[in-house]
Amino acid sequence: xxxxxxxxxxxxxxxxxxxxxxxxxxxxxxxxxxxxxxxxxxxxxxxxxxxxxxxxxxxxxxxxxxxxxxxxxxxxxxxxxxxxxxxxxxxxxx
Amino acid sequence: xxxxxxxxxxxxxxxxxxxxxxxxxxxxxxxxxxxxxxxxxxxxxxxxxxxxxxxxxxxxxxxxxxxxxxxxxxxxxxxxxxxxxxxxxxxxxxxxxxxxxxxxxxxxxxxxxxxxxxxxxxxxxxxxxxxxxxxxxxxxxxxxxxxxxxxxxxxxxxxx
Numbered sequence: 001x002x003x004x005x006x007x008x009x010x011x012x013x014x015x016x017x018x019x020x021x022x023x024x025x026x027x028x029x030x031x032x033x034x035x036x037x038x039x040x041x042x043x044x045x046x047x048x049x050x051x052x053x054x055x056x057x058x059x060x061x062x063x064x065x066x067x068x069x070x071x072x073x074x075x076x077x078x079x080x081x082x083x084x085x086x087x088x089x090x091x092x093x094x
Numbered sequence: 095x096x097x098x099x100x101x102x103x104x105x106x107x108x109x110x111x112x113x114x115x116x117x118x119x120x121x122x123x124x125x126x127x128x129x130x131x132x133x134x135x136x137x138x139x140x141x142x143x144x145x146x147x148x149x150x151x152x153x154x155x156x157x158x159x160x161x162x163x164x165x166x167x168x169x170x171x172x173x174x175x176x177x178x179x180x181x182x183x184x185x186x187x188x189x190x191x192x193x194x195x196x197x198x199x200x201x202x203x204x205x206x207x208x209x210x211x212x213x214x215x216x217x218x219x220x221x222x223x224x225x226x227x228x229x230x231x232x233x234x235x236x237x238x239x240x241x242x243x244x245x246x247x248x249x250x251x252x253x254x
Binding site: 025051053058060061064065069072087 | 102104120135138139142143146147201203204206207208210211214215224227228230231233234237238240241244245247248250251252253
């Protein structure tokens with residue numbers, strides 16, 4: 001199943017124009033808060049965008065790790081009678 | 095060959111969709127693992143992190159995206175605890191797909207950066223570069239949405 005998907009992608013990717021690549025790169029650029037406007041050639045800025053994207057994803061993964069940690073601690077120590085617990089209960093059951 | 099200018103959509107659902115999926119995941123965890131279970135703390139953290147990624151993949155559209163499909167498949171394999179064998183299989187898959195991808199190479203400096211990105215995006219190993227970028231744009235939007243949801247939850251629970 002995965003091999004047929006890959007061959008499908010190989011044939012459809014030849015139809016993706018360079019305009020769409022540029023469009024995707026600009027979309028990526030917009031999604032990343034740190035990246036600054038780059039006046040250099042398209043190739044250089046494309047590689048820089050991809051690099052920044054890698055860093056951004058690594059940061060998000062790290063944040064998710066830290067938040068999972070904190071969330072675990074908070075959920076363990078939550079007092080069942082507190083207002084927070086009531087809010088969570090209503091959100092889950094509602 | 096002139097291409098049909100298909101609109102590449104990278105829109106993601108609203109934050110409350112992610113929040114709802116995540117809370118449901120958490121409540122399922124609670125049902126399976128009552129508070130006084132003998133689970134080690136690090137296992138609990140791992141379960142919550144996994145719930146975060148799985149609920150994010152579901153909120154983002156489940157099987158409609160390559161990255162979410164790959165993430166959910168990986169999570170299902172983890173549950174069956176056949177991780178070692180499936181990891182070896184995946185490495186072979188990457189070798190085959192990189193041979194196919196060579197026919198669609200962009201500039202080497204771009205491909206080099208794309209390779210690093212492939213290791214970070216679920217299912218990236220089998221994607222051609224342009225598809226990879228489309229999936230990545232969607233993935234990072236969803237990931238940042240999920241992080242926001244978790245931050246809100248932490249903030250809400252931290253108030254005294």
